[in-house]
Amino acid sequence: MINKVKIGEKIFTLRKKSGITQYHLSKLLNVDPLEISQWEKGMSLPNTELLPVLAELFDTNFNDILCIENMNHTNEKRKSRVLLHGMKYYNCDFSLISCIKSSLSYLGIHVSTGWISAPYAFTIKINNNGSFTNLEYKDFSECLNDLIKNCGGILSKLHSYALYEDKYNKHEEIFEKIKSYIDMGFPCFIYKKDKLLYYLIVGYDESGYYYIEPNSLKINGPKLLSPAVYNGISSLKAYSIRPGKISSCIKTIKDVFEYAVNLESRNELKANSTYTLGTKAYSILMNAINEGTVDYHNLACTFSFWLKCKKYAVLFLQESKLRIDKFEKLFDATISYYENTLNALNQLSLLFPLNSGHNGQIPGNHKNVSILLLKTAQRNEEKGLEKIRSLLNEIYKIW
Numbered sequence: 001m002i003n004k005v006k007i008g009e010k011i012f013t014l015r016k017k018s019g020i021t022q023y024h025l026s027k028l029l030n031v032d033p034l035e036i037s038q039w040e041k042g043m044s045l046p047n048t049e050l051l052p053v054l055a056e057l058f059d060t061n062f063n064d065i066l067c068i069e070n071m072n073h074t075n076e077k078r079k080s081r082v083l084l085h086g087m088k089y090y091n092c093d094f095s096l097i098s099c100i101k102s103s104l105s106y107l108g109i110h111v112s113t114g115w116i117s118a119p120y121a122f123t124i125k126i127n128n129n130g131s132f133t134n135l136e137y138k139d140f141s142e143c144l145n146d147l148i149k150n151c152g153g154i155l156s157k158l159h160s161y162a163l164y165e166d167k168y169n170k171h172e173e174i175f176e177k178i179k180s181y182i183d184m185g186f187p188c189f190i191y192k193k194d195k196l197l198y199y200l201i202v203g204y205d206e207s208g209y210y211y212i213e214p215n216s217l218k219i220n221g222p223k224l225l226s227p228a229v230y231n232g233i234s235s236l237k238a239y240s241i242r243p244g245k246i247s248s249c250i251k252t253i254k255d256v257f258e259y260a261v262n263l264e265s266r267n268e269l270k271a272n273s274t275y276t277l278g279t280k281a282y283s284i285l286m287n288a289i290n291e292g293t294v295d296y297h298n299l300a301c302t303f304s305f306w307l308k309c310k311k312y313a314v315l316f317l318q319e320s321k322l323r324i325d326k327f328e329k330l331f332d333a334t335i336s337y338y339e340n341t342l343n344a345l346n347q348l349s350l351l352f353p354l355n356s357g358h359n360g361q362i363p364g365n366h367k368n369v370s371i372l373l374l375k376t377a378q379r380n381e382e383k384g385l386e387k388i389r390s391l392l393n394e395i396y397k398i399w
Contacts, residue, residue, distance in 0.1 A: 094135075098214065133275055148241065254395050261385055279382050301354065
């Protein structure tokens with residue numbers, strides 16, 4: 001049985017330890033200060049949706065706040081298996097989007113793959129030597145967080161960076177937090193850097209986690225994603241999604257478009273960066289092809305990845321046109337430019353098939369064609385971004 005008095009005392013202790021006043025806490029949680037006082041006096045309990053926020057603010061977990069460990073056998077590990085029943089996995093082109101879309105759907109928030117893939121759709125990236133590089137969460141974190149929030153979810157980061165001597169303890173804390181989220185019915189997923197993939201967690205037991213393998217789409221576990229596995233690495237990145245409030249579709253489109261047109265300027269903030277973001281990436285790749293510093297396999301990977309991204313750019317623009325039901329001519333022109341970019345990248349992917357087994361230098365007759373198609377893709381995407389700027393100006397007038 002939940003003990004309101006003990007929970008109130010716990011919240012009081014954690015708040016004082018964090019140096020937060022009742023008034024400050026009420027502002028962070030968007031509740032009346034009187035509610036905080038009532039919690040701490042044991043007169044009422046926080047709403048369930050506030051528990052993840054409290055856990056993050058106080059750097060603890062739900063069980064600690066609810067005094068569950070004190071009510072049961074302290075330090076005794078949970079023996080029973082906990083599963084998120086009814087979880088459906090949506091296999092998208094990007095494992096991160098698969099995890100996000102699946103998590104939102106589990107929470108009753110249904111969005112199209114094209115809509116939730118917008119950060120990938122308008123991000124283009126290349127290593128400065130012309131070699132392939134994957135997109136990472138940090139490349140578009142602000143855009144993705146806003147997009148999820150606008151769709152009705154809230155993304156929580158559960159990162160652990162540990163020194164050698166306390167690696168296990170730090171990672172153990174993250175796993176306990178993940179268990180707390182799962183207990184509350186909030187989906188979680190983990191990033192495995194060695195695989196460059198995100199794994200959706202569907203449950204746990206005392207041995208570790210049950211998760212969906214992105215390649216086979218089968219449920220595996222519970223040992224691979226257990227705390228012990230991470231006892232030799234310096235960082236662990238995990239995420240959870242909980243319900244929030246849905247924003248208007250116009251806000252979503254505005255936020256994504258602002259991200260797209262400002263992507264180029266992010267390079268200026270990264271003076272010593274080893275990679276380039278935005279349409280300048282096309283020029284980097286063309287120079288590498290001319291100078292012979294990039295091989296066949298790298299080009300095949302880059303063209304395949306960029307093709308997937310631009311496919312979702314077209315889908316996002318088409319859905320945006322339907323949702324706003326305004327500025328039809330501007331949307332049609334923008335979509336046309338991105339379709340031209342998509343077509344050029346599709347021809348490049350056909351010219352450099354990903355599974356050809358060719359790992360050597362670029363055939364001489366491919367170079368000129370590649371550069372011509374890259375110029376076409378770059379020119380059309382730049383014109384598409386100009387139209388997006390025009391769309392933004394129109395959106396600002398009705399925002």
